[in-house]
Amino acid sequence: MTTTMTTADSPARTLLRVEIRTAAGWHPVCDLNLLTHGRGVAALLPDGTQAAVFLGRTGDVYAIGNRDPFTGAYVLSRGLLGSAPAAQGSRPFVASPLLKQRFDLATGRCLDDEEVAVPAYPARIAEVAA
Amino acid sequence: MATTTTHPSRTIVLVGHGMVGQRFLEALAEHGVTDSDRVVVFCEEPRPAYDRMHLTSYFSGTSPDELSVTPDDFMAGHGIELHVGDPAVAVDREARTVTSAAGRTVGYDVLVLATGSYPFVPPVPGKDARGCFVYRTVDDLLAIEAYAQGAAAGVVVGGGLLGLEAAGALQGLGLRTHIVEFAPRLMPVQVDEGGGAALRRTIGDMGLDVHTGVAGKEIRTDAAGAVTAMELSDGSAVDADLVVFSAGVRPRDQLAREAGLAVGERGGVTVDERCRTSDPAVFAIGECAQAADGRVYGLVAPGYEMAETAAATIAAEPAAAEADAETDTNTGAEAAADRTFTGADTSTKLKLLGVGVASFGDALGAADGCLDVVYSDSRAGLYKKLVVDRDGTLLGGVLVGDTDAYGMLRPLTGSVPPVPPEQLVLPPGAGAPAALGPSALPDDAVVCNCHNVTKAAIRGAVADHDCTTVREVGKCTRAGSGCGSCEKVLAALVNDELEARGVAVDKGLCGCFAHTRTELYEIVRVKRISSYVRLLDEHGREEARSGDGCEVCKPAVASILASLAPVIGADGYVLDGEQGALQDTNDHFLANLQRNGSYSVVPRVPGGEITPEKLIVLGEVAREFGLYTKITGGQRIDLFGARVDQLPAIWARLVDAGFESGHAYGKALRTVKSCVGSTWCRYGVQDSVRMAIDLELRYRGLRSPHKLKAAVSGCSRECAEAQSKDFGVIATANGWNLYVCGNGGATPRHADLLAQDLSDEELIRLIDRFLMFYIRTADRLERTSVWLERLEGGLDHLRDVVVADSLGIGAELEELMAAHVAHYRDEWAATLADPERLARFVSFVNAPGVPDPSVQFVPERDQVKPDLTLLSGPAIPVRGALEGASA
Incomplete structure (x- = not known):
């Protein structure tokens, strides 16, 4: 669910910023360079909810709720990323660091329990003036 | 329903x-x-x-x-x-x-x-004195534990199953322990005379005093009415402060x-x-x-x-x-x-005081005209007896010391085994053919005794219900979900059946790699691949290449890269560059994740030796940051309840005071526990503390397939419990004995003696080789105990490789360890020294100063515990509810 709004050779004095969309509209999270490929960070949204924001291997960004529904702890941002086998659509997921259930990063659906899902937020990388 | x-x-x-x-x-x-x-x-x-x-x-x-x-x-x-x-x-x-x-x-x-x-209490005069107990309920145990505080010796009346359990408990409480059994042997109901003798020898070697063929005659008490001794029917008496009756139940x-x-x-x-x-x-x-x-x-x-x-x-x-x-x-x-109940099989397999004991079918040979086949090796504490009919039908048996065959023998009971009975009791290498596989079981053999599941039912689960794993077969048939003693046979049966049906049994690490961990280790070592992405793209399964990998192989490969870092040119610091993205959260934050999202901190305390000054620093840090403190089993101190953003400040104080990472978060060497040894203890024969510190400092930071625990005891009293560790060292008058592949936890295993009377240098060389051989050949998350059981040739092969260098890789293994020792750096000191590395330690990337509000604590017993009410939160959103949020 990523839209990259810039190209590699952007003019100087701009920076790449990660944004996610909530009911209130697009919301800036942090500079792209604070994210590591294959890992996540936690972000605090204006209404106090927590989002987990991830950077995939190919540079796509994703955002889902940070709360692990199986334990109640706000830790999904600290899980490991992976991708499901091609047969299952190569979809990227995060595995909870507590009890290892996997969540689809694009939809928030739990891959190990079809009854369970976490919120998924659209995410993008925006080019903004420095 | x-x-x-x-x-x-x-x-x-x-x-x-x-x-x-x-x-x-x-x-x-x-x-x-x-x-x-x-x-x-x-x-x-x-x-x-x-x-x-x-x-x-x-x-x-x-x-x-x-x-x-x-x-x-x-x-x-x-x-x-x-x-x-x-x-x-x-x-x-x-x-x-x-x-x-x-x-x-x-x-x-x-x-x-x-x-x-x-519990049946025999009518011994004095049986109601203060200090007499039974062994039946949690309350009984609490009472025994409290009374044992001031006691030096205890007597257990009854040498059956429960009596031996009780005796183990008393010995564990530090009491000199006697077992008094009226029958001429221990466990008279389950084992025969030969089995009882093997059991008695092994239990005697553990320091328990066994008295068989005698009864308690009278319990002596002091003026206050408390137990002081027990007189036995043979006229002797044993001093005891407490008596536990476990002579059967009614x-x-x-x-x-x-x-x-x-x-x-x-x-x-x-x-x-x-x-x-x-x-x-x-x-x-x-x-x-x-x-x-x-x-x-x-x-x-x-x-x-x-x-x-x-x-x-x-x-x-x-x-x-x-x-x-x-x-x-x-x-x-x-x-x-x-549904009726007309009687049951009373076969049992259990571990008493660490000794495997199993009995099944007609164990005592009660049937008319039955015959015995016996293998006995008192030196090794082994006793195996099979009871067979004249036509060769297996009727029952007794196994003491090595109960591995139980899983196969019990289901064969009632049938004529496919090989002569003597081959079923001989140890491998003593003329016995390769172990009998589960394929030899008849279809109606009951494999899981707890849930009465036959081999045919298990095959059916694979053939007709498309089960492809032991877990699925368990779900389908309940097999293996009782006592678990059939686990190995079950796994072999499922694999056999899958292979017979032409389903390739995939031994790959995960969905991304078709190789085992051992194979990946060799690929990394030989090709000097220092990046996960390169390994995935060049050696991953076709469909996984250029993907994101998964949560199984990432930490496993990270561990291989860390173990081999000095020889493949990778950075030894586990969090830099791509390596950081591969680590489980514990390694990622160099701390242990707890249930509410907080972390615990465990500084290294080599050998368990710590100065008062350092102890005070730990107390001060805990007080200042409001951390819950607990002494660990590995002789160090665990500080719980730190938020991610507090970790650097906590560690700044600790590093300042001379502490370094304890690697409690890593699949790495944890602790080398020790007793005080010859410096203080009147029994000690070597300086166990010094050796423990030397070993802990040598192997600290060593990444391995699973955690590693070790201990050094200063004499054969074994106060450091070295025989329950991955490697354990016990002092002798002439040097050190090295034990390997022990384990505590859910499946305890006594370590095996690898070599005796070693000098300091010999000891360290053998441990170097042992650890590197394990790291090289073990599977992911496979402890040394499980690894040894799987290793072809078992302990003999391990000894050949490590002690006799039969593969000629000794020098190479030692060099790998030398490189590890030379390249060791404290991860926390390295983290604190680098602002970029520190940047990750925030609760929120967009609000670095804000603590996570979900991590809160409430008081308990003068300390804190996680406030879990904050986590109960809103109901789990069910899928579909958020569809509208998609872009």
């Missing part, structure tokens, strides 16, 4: 809430009876049903709560009324009421007695007798095949009942069967009455029609 029934609601009263009582309630719930009928339970003990079989594990740290077999919400969830601490004291069968000690009177339609048994049938129900000649409420007593409205199950075959069963598996039989019968009764009306709703009714 909730079925709507139209019969008037009944009241079912259960008297006794032990393991069997709880199983009965679960079975009632499974049949839907708890939905339609009122269920009332009277429980004498102050706590609901717990695992009495593992009572002794209380002494190794299992809390009474952890022993519970009653799920927290079970009673409420099924609307069952449970009265704990309130035993039933009278039954009025005329009025159909039960009255409890607290004065509750409840009318019943169906009454079920599950009152269990009581059925608790008092309530039934008083109510006028029929009881057996030797006790036990008489029941029929459906567990019904002489009164059709009353059932009896478990140890208080005399089953239809005239026996009283003291094992839990038959108790469970009786519980299920009674529950099925009770569930079927109203349904049977309505059978004309609707036949398709209550599936329980049909099953119950044939």
